Amino acid sequence: MNKKIVSYLLICILLGTFSSCNKALDVQSSRLAPEANSWKRLEDTRASLMGMYGLMRAALAEDNAHWLWGELRGGDFTSTSRSDLKAIINGNLNYNYPTLQTLSDWRRFYAVINSASTFIEHSGTVRANDQRYTEANWKADVAQARVMRAFAYFYMSRIWGNVPLITTSEEGEFVAKPATDQTIILNFAETEILKCINDLPGVYAGSNDPLLPNTYYGQGPGSWYGILITKYSAYAILAHIAAWQGHYIDCDAYTSHVVNELSTSQIQPSAMRVTGSNYLSDPTQSGNLFTGNNQRQILAFAFGATENVGSGHLEELTLAAPFVSKSVPDMYVSKDSITSIFPDWAQPGIAPDPRFGRDSVSKLYYEKCFTNFTGEIPVFSKVKCVINSNKGTLPMFNSAIVFTRLEEIKLLRAEALYNIWGPASPEAVALLNDVRSQRGVAVYDSRTDLLDAIFAERRKELIGEGWRWYDLVRYKKIKDPTFVKNMVNTKGIYWPVSVSVLATNPKLSQNSYWN
Known part of the structure; x- marks a missing residue:
């Protein structure tokens, strides 16, 4: 487990700790420093806190897991050629593809949990030793760690149901800890958040916020919108x-x-117009939803403007020409599915939907969510944060992972x-x-x-x-009572637990649906 944690932290550090628009985030995690020197100064808590966020981003970004877990199974996307994506779409989650094995492994989240528990246990030492670390700052930081730990458990419970409950960093190398019932997991997560929610500011460094009205780790509110866990x-x-x-x-x-x-x-709404370029992910528009961090994100995990990573952007799966040099995307929404999702697109007298509609005069389709609708394979272009100009064989993307x-x-x-x-x-x-x-x-x-x-x-x-x-x-x-009987009651709504996790912990058992 310690090796796994260090591995994730190294990834986060190499990537610049997820948001170059905030210099405070580009800090090496103190988890890599000797333990005796890790909890002395304000800079140590900042590094550890940002490392925790980096670990969560890595957990969601690896193999584009956030979308493969949540978007494909029973969803609207079709795979052009990738057999692993087709297996997820068809609900064959126990097929022996490397991607599915990685997605079935929950240890990435325990790196987050261990990092949060370590922060909760040790950050008080900095509070005692560094007078710059105010009580309000410390309480807000601990609250973030507790909420992040709870969020990791909630996220895991949606994917696997029952998972081991670990609440101290000393348990980080558990070998034979049984899974805890999902109800207990979710009750723990809810209770944890409620215990500390009043220590969280509504806006970090917000001039009218009663908890942290001044700069937060040297940065103003614009550096923290969407990135850090707030009360909301x-x-x-x-x-x-x-x-x-x-x-x-x-x-x-x-x-x-x-x-x-x-x-x-x-918090602001996500802008969208029927005409014009202002849309959710237009990189030419400031404050759009998916580029960087902004007030339209309630909780997101942003990437820096110049970061180019191996995974973590939906565009890698969905974009093709004319946005990048790929002729076809890895996955797309078929024309039949598009017209089914937007059934009013061609109805006379009904206002066109900017997400998919057709101009009543030109008869051209809106291309904000779907480009090349008249072609064989429409391109899902709702998220299209392409930041390199040549759009070559190795395009760079910087869309954020937006949770809500x-x-x-x-x-x-x-x-x-x-x-x-x-x-x-x-x-x-x-x-x-x-x-x-x-x-x-x-x-x-x-x-x-x-x-x-x-x-x-x-x-x-x-x-x-x-x-x-x-x-x-x-x-x-x-x-749907039939779905409840056949899928919910049999635990078919969850993913199987990976073979490697089961092999290292004999007290765990496979989700019953996948036995």
Whole structure:
């Protein structure tokens, strides 16, 4: 385990610790320094904290795992030629492909957990030794570590269900620790966040924030938007923990903090216009969703403007000509799927959807989400942060891994309100229409089932952002008893545990569906 941790940290350091727009992040982790010298100065806590974020980014980025876990299974993408992607799409997660074996290994997350536990246990030493390390700063840092550890457990529980619960750094080299029931894991994650959420600022270095109104590690608020865990990103994580368990009253309470406190959080909606170039990932537009870090990201893991890494960008899988020199992408959304996702695209009298529609005068298709629709293979171009000018055989990308944003949370709250109040919930309708109107499309038609409309909107709005499989599971838990019987009750919604993990821990057993 220690070797694994050092390996991940080396990766993070070589990559520049994930956001070159913030010099504070480009710091070597103190985990590589001798332990006796690791917890003395303010600079040590900064290095360790940023290293923890780097480890989480590495866990999500390796083999483009964030999207392969969340977007492919039961999703809308088709693989052009890669057999490993086809296996995931078809639910054959136990096939013997190297990519699937890597994706089945949860040890990448235990590197994050161990790093967070180490910070929680040792950062108080710096507080005692360095007067520059204020109590508010220390509490906020420890709270970030606790929330990150909880987030890692939540993320793992969605993928594998039951996983070993480790809460101290001394347990980092566990050999024979059994898995803990998912309910206990998620209760631990929720409790951890609630214990420390009031120590988190709404905005780091925000002039009106009561906890940390001045610079944070020498940087102003613009350096930290979307990158660090705030009070509101913690509430967003809590909301998803609750929704995954079907605790919709709690989900409503948690999402209300995000949706109703925008003036305090400074979170902004994701811009989109029917015409013009301003869109979610246009690298020529400042403050777009996927490039760098910005106020449109509630929780994201950004890459620096000049970082070029082996994985971690959706564009590697989805882009082809005219954006890069590849003739066909690794995966794409078929024309039949596109028209199914956006069924109103050709209906007369209905406002065109900028995510996929057709201009009523020119009859040309909007190419904001899908380029070359009239060709054989459309290119999924929603995320297209290509930063090198020659677009050669080794193109550089810098899109962030965005976990959640305002529109996603609004639709999640609409889902919660539907499950609390039923199809007559006016607030659920209002939230759905809020997202739809922001995209310039018609309001919800009450002749359509409200829950179906909410999840259909999530499918349109969040395609390519890693939500599709988890949305399907939540939807089918409500709507499809057969799915619950055949997939949920048999643990078929989870990934198998990797062979290498099982081989090193005889107290673990394979998820029953994959035996």
